[in-house]
Amino acid sequence: MPPPDTMYCAQQINIPPELPDILKQFTKAAIRTQPDDVLKWSAAYFSALSKGEALPVKERLEMPQKAGHSGLTPALLKVLHKQLSSKNKTNKTELREKWKGLCLPLDQLDSILCLGNFTDEINWMLFFALGCSALGGSITSALKHACEILTEEPEGSAARIPFDTFKSLYTCLARLDGDITEDQIDAFLLSLQEAAGRRGGLVQPSDFTSLSGETAD
Numbered sequence: 001m002p003p004p005d006t007m008y009c010a011q012q013i014n015i016p017p018e019l020p021d022i023l024k025q026f027t028k029a030a031i032r033t034q035p036d037d038v039l040k041w042s043a044a045y046f047s048a049l050s051k052g053e054a055l056p057v058k059e060r061l062e063m064p065q066k067a068g069h070s071g072l073t074p075a076l077l078k079v080l081h082k083q084l085s086s087k088n089k090t091n092k093t094e095l096r097e098k099w100k101g102l103c104l105p106l107d108q109l110d111s112i113l114c115l116g117n118f119t120d121e122i123n124w125m126l127f128f129a130l131g132c133s134a135l136g137g138s139i140t141s142a143l144k145h146a147c148e149i150l151t152e153e154p155e156g157s158a159a160r161i162p163f164d165t166f167k168s169l170y171t172c173l174a175r176l177d178g179d180i181t182e183d184q185i186d187a188f189l190l191s192l193q194e195a196a197g198r199r200g201g202l203v204q205p206s207d208f209t210s211l212s213g214e215t216a217d
Contacts, residue, residue, distance in 0.1 A: 022049075029057040033079075036103040044101025054083045056101045071108050077131045078149045081124075090122050108134065115176070125165075129172045139173045144205045160202035163193055 026045065033056070035041030044056045062075040083098050084090045092113070099109050112130045132142040132149070146169050147159040167189055174180040188208075195207045
């Protein structure tokens with residue numbers, strides 16, 4: 001004779017007091033991030049939560065991309081930056097894990113890694129620069145994305161970043177471009193350094209977009 005089904009009453013079920021808030025925060029994060037694969041993203045979310053790591057979550061709901069777009073976006077690159085920038089260097093295994101956790105296409109990751117000729121150890125800011133370039137457009141457009149992602153100022157502000165950070169990003173992208181000479185790179189940076197010096201060492205997009213036709217691209 002089979003044993004009777006076990007019966008539980010509400011008093012016997014122990015619900016951790018923090019569970020409702022965990023689920024509430026998870027739901028809000030999912031709505032903001034809008035992952036293409038909710039199950040895959042959820043696994044990455046709770047894995048990061050359990051380890052005390054930066055979560056794979058956008059700060060706010062992003063404007064819809066073009067129809068059919070499923071690749072890297074500024075908000076997703078900002079998530080990756082928060083997850084990986086603290087150590088300055090990462091590796092392909094860790095980067096691939098974070099990339100997959102955001103449901104991004106692996107062929108795009110492989111393309112960026114190939115462009116940067118990376119070994120297993122990856123300089124994060126170099127990868128970040130190439131990520132900004134992958135968002136589309138010219139070097140000027142990539143640098144504008146970089147400023148908007150890296151700035152510590154509130155959204156809608158001038159999006160200023162330190163000159164040294166800008167210099168590193170621009171030099172990397174300009175050299176990869178191949179059509180910009182070292183003299184042009186130096187002249188462009190010198191003109192921006194003067195403007196940044198009047199602003200506490202900070203560069204903002206309006207400083208270089210007005211010069212884009214001369215040396216930025």
